[in-house]
Amino acid sequence: MVDELRLTDALRRTGDSFDVPEDAFERVLAQAGELRPSTRQPSRAETRAGRVRRLLAAAAGVAVLLGGVSVWDNRVTDKAENADMAVSGSGSRGDGSTGGSLLEGEAPVDAPVRPGTAPGRDTARIVRTGTASLEVDEGRFAATMAALTRLAGSADGYVSGSMSSETDDRPSGSVTLRVPGERFDQVVADVRGLGDVLALTVTAQDVTVEHTDLEARLRALQATRSQFVTLLSKATRVGEVLEVQTRINDIQVQIEQTQGKIRLLDSQTAYGSLKVEVYESGDALTQRPGDRSRLRRAWDESVDGFVGGVAWLVSVAGPVLLILIVGVGARFAYRLTRRRLV
């Protein structure tokens, strides 16, 4: 066991080796000069029970506020869900995704509407994504990739990623375009015009409910923080001050996290993402069976026929062999019987 005296001596020498920062006093005094002094003295009428009652009343007020926000939040969520169902129609409802474009000009039923805005697509927040595979003429790969980049720029978008490779002297690659949501469909149509579309998938995911939920949560957190700041000014004991300050710090972290999620959703809904893969014709990946030559087809069929014939022979060999064995056996038995009779 460590000796207490020796430990005390060691810690004293260690601690005393730390120099107190210069101007530390001045910094504290300067900050203190900006503080509003709390000179409030507890009056005779204010007992400890009175302080507890005040804090309980304030906490009850916070609880009522949070409860009210939660009820309002649920109402908004229900209405948004109803609106979502009205917009998506007969599409898959697993996660709000639908294939293809949204119905033009159709207003969600009972959707939350911001003051001053007409209901409709303006209030819905849609994440647009898509993938397309494009076949272009031989030698046109580089030009197509450049055209896709220009297409993104002309739609006030940008290229968020690209990749290219070369196999057997045939280049291929992909480019990911981020374009404003309202220009997404037009960009898809323009991409179609750059080559033969081998595959195309476009999705639209409605995240209005999620966004509304996050905004409501943010408002509730900010209101709660304001209430605790008010509580902080009323707290008189050091323990209360520290407790309330800790809660304020925790709520601030949650506020910043929620704001981050909202910013992410805003980014995803503001710009749709379209990944376009480009291949030159003659690339193995784009070859179709009809492109093979007649001679090649004839050869393949001949090989198939040979293999098939061998397979047939093998399949009939078993029964034929059995018949032969039975036949030879019968003949041998007949000759043996005839000799005995003679």
Next chain:
Amino acid sequence: METLQDWLTVYYATAYRTARLILRNPADAEEAVQDAFLRAWRFRSTLPQGGDVRPWLYRVVVNACCSKLRKEQSWRQRVDADDDALAHVPDPGRTPSQAAEDADALAAVLDALQRLPEHLRITVVLRYYSGLSEKEIATAISRRPGTVKSRLHEARARLAADPRLQALVLDEAEEA
């Protein structure tokens, strides 16, 4: 004591060094102690009249340090940033080699202290550096005196297991 200047003059140095032993990083320690003094000065009206300000003040300092420890992930990246402070070891009359040995010994103590869990480290520093009694420590960390006693015992046992602190360990004869 009538003014904040008086408080700083009497208590700041020990409070700062206490925070340094808990947090190790000098910037964090200064920030925690500054916050603690400002908070304590602002609410000094709640200080018991005629009572000792030390346990009350150290409670605020400890809570400020705990807040720092909870928020600070990066203290682990800066834990070795200011070991040069240990080069300044007051050694009047000692030779350079003795001073170097002292610096190594103190660095070992500091390392061992940092390896203790937060709740044990705080208790050890308040007891063996700041000189608070077990009852005063209990007030400072809002625990019962029995808890303080058991934490001190556990901390001393853990420190004894550190091979670099054998000079602090009682041998069996001394313990008996």
